[in-house]
Amino acid sequence: MSALFDLPQPTTPARPAAAVAALVDDLNPAQRQAVEHSGSPLLVVAGAGSGKTRVLTRRIAYLLAARGVHPGEIMAITFTNKAAAEMKERVSELVGPRARVMWVSTFHSMCVRILRREAKTLGMSSSFSIYDSDDSRRLITLVARDLDLDPKRYPARTLAVHISNLKNELVDPSDATSRATNDLERRVAEVYRTYQERLGQANALDFDDIIMRTVELLQAFPDVAEHYRRRFRHVLVDEYQDTNHAQYTLVRELVGTGSDGVGPAELCVVGDADQSIYAFRGATIRNIVEFERDYPQARTILLEQNYRSTQTILSAANAVISRNPNRRDKRLWTESGDGERIVGYVADNEHDEAAFVAGEIDRLVDSGEVSNGDIAVFYRTNNQSRVFEEIFIRLGLPYRVVGGVRFYERREVRDALAYLRALANPDDTVSLRRILNVPKRGIGDRAEACVSLHAERERIGFGAALRDAVSGRVAMLNPRSQKAIAGFVELMDELGEQVERGEDVADILDSVLDRTGYRGELEASDDPQDASRLENLNELVTVAREFTEVAVRAVDPEVPDDEIVDDDEAAGAPRQGSLAAFLERVSLVADADSIPDADSDGVVTLMTLHTAKGLEYPAVFCTGWEDGVFPHMRALGDPAELSEERRLAYVGITRARQRLYLSRAMVRSAWGQPATNPASRFLDEIPAELIDWRRVEPDRAGPSVTTTWGRRSSATGGDSAQAGLAARGMRSTSFKGWQDTPSVQLDVGDRVNHDKYGLGTVVATDGSGPRATATIDFGSAGKVRLMLIGGLPLVKL
Ligand SMILES: Nc1ncnc2c1ncn2[C@@H]1O[C@H](COP(=O)(O)OP(=O)(O)OP(=O)(O)O)[C@@H](O)[C@H]1O
């Protein structure tokens, strides 16, 4: 595409025919129709890897190049900021810095942008805080406490889920009250109402509000809606199957019906009902299934050819998803041939599974077939990453975990950000209460309760109540607390002056850490945890520093002012590089943002199946295929949930380009207890001939599996060790697979670490190839003889 960038600037908006042809030349006829279609609403439905995202990206480029559309008229909604960046890049290649005025973002970023601009219309300040699920749960806890609700009967977590569902359905507190039919619903409605009031006082919005309030804005203020409809003549949405009711309504409002004199915008949505995996966030495939009913003039284009995976992988995906009831049958096919068989592996336990994965990665990379960066490991829930991390660290295998306990969820990082948020928005109750006595400054729970009660009585924000405390207007506050509060307010005022002066975010953060004593306290501590907290805070300062530098670079002096039709920057949007812009960036960071392109930096990527949506990797390990793990326990007795899990399996399988591994563990520890799990039912749904089982469960071993070398090991260790080893020694393994399975080379005297037995020293070795064994002295766990083949939970030190 860079060739296009070098073309002379056209005198007309449209590009030379050759450049336009280049945009559609490498598309198949259906893809091309989707790119060229004009006028009526367009739905592209297609299975995984059939080029939906490619069509969307090309369509944007085509609109500019062939149809003379101005980038400022385009609003593209993608699920991840990563996809957004790709689209922006492609458009910059075509039109240069003008691409900046195009809106390409997630639903949330787009709505935040509109809300900051229109905050006054909604009676808010444009410096509002964004509460993530943790902040929102904190506030709900406070509200429930104030309403005297029994936390056992009404846990904050449950209340939060109910409130979120109501918001996703665009139900406001008064509707929720009138709809309530039982005690729980009435309580939820009551909490919801108070929670919304508190959010308002704190000048804060939670994640669901961001969408709901934007819809409210567009519906209640026709002139505001008209402004956006005039501006955005093209609305494009990727992953449409994962929109919930609020997002669906938002799209409808943005597109318009033409009844207000502004013709409806051109709408193009792409999606795959089989990949709908966000029902728990209210996503509904209704939106894709009923598209033609919602938009009667709509044209639907189907894509069937897959360009991502081998036929073997697609056949497995087709077989699994075809078990779901009530779906439109579609069969993915490819011209790229069958490729390798899928590799299956049954591990003794999760450590054995992780060791197998590590061994295979090592082998694949050694063979030169792929590099670490081409490989992804998927699991159902974040906590499953730990065993992989442990073994990868021990083996020195470079990896990255996407999601999990994220950097921005760490306590010290949240504390530091709470200071920044309270500085940007002095009404931010949750942030203020979080840092009020952190580090300790003598403002106890009782003092905090007095201030909170005062705020509630006076119907003012917590920040204002703190000021009242300083001037002695808060009842029952002792003089010592009053003095401590005065100190805190003064400190925040002084830090606030730095914000007023427009200092760099990193400098403000530095001052916060120094002047509050936060950094000093950690430096003085000899707890190693505190040392790592300090590192995280330094990392946050670095993030802030980089943010400012990027913002400075982004202000491109070469763009003439008249090129920029984006009037929104001037009207309330945070200034580039400002504290507000930094906080917005940090709040909207999604898991998927931190995912590099495949092979961009040579590390193996670990993530949940949910996060993997839309991505692709040459080699994929799908792990933990056990009933109760995947499909998730919750889904086992529930057909709707089971269908959703099956879609998740379909998403996982179809991420793989050339190589796919499916593994499960016979025993897995959950909540500290080992549990025996049966094979995932999804494994049985894949035709047997597609899978090459490297190792099967002993009683599943058919006649094709030989156990010639699987002999009982003699163990001289402790009793439980002995029992475990006997089981290991008796396991059956597909003989065919052994050459592919890594074995550990050990000599007498080598030090090893075993997942179950701990540290040990090799005292004897015997046999070779698949029959190689080593006797290892594990100290108090005794001497144990182990076979050295395949996925051992054992590493040489
Ligand atoms: N016509 C084509 N010729 C060659 N490669 C293509 C073509 N269309 C798509 N591809 C490639 O196929 C892969 C899958 O495309 P893309 O990611 O757009 O599919 P998708 O339908 O969005 O998948 P998913 O459902 O997983 O989001 C990409 O690597 C893309 O570049």
Ligand SMILES: [Mg+2]
């Ligand atoms: Mg896609």
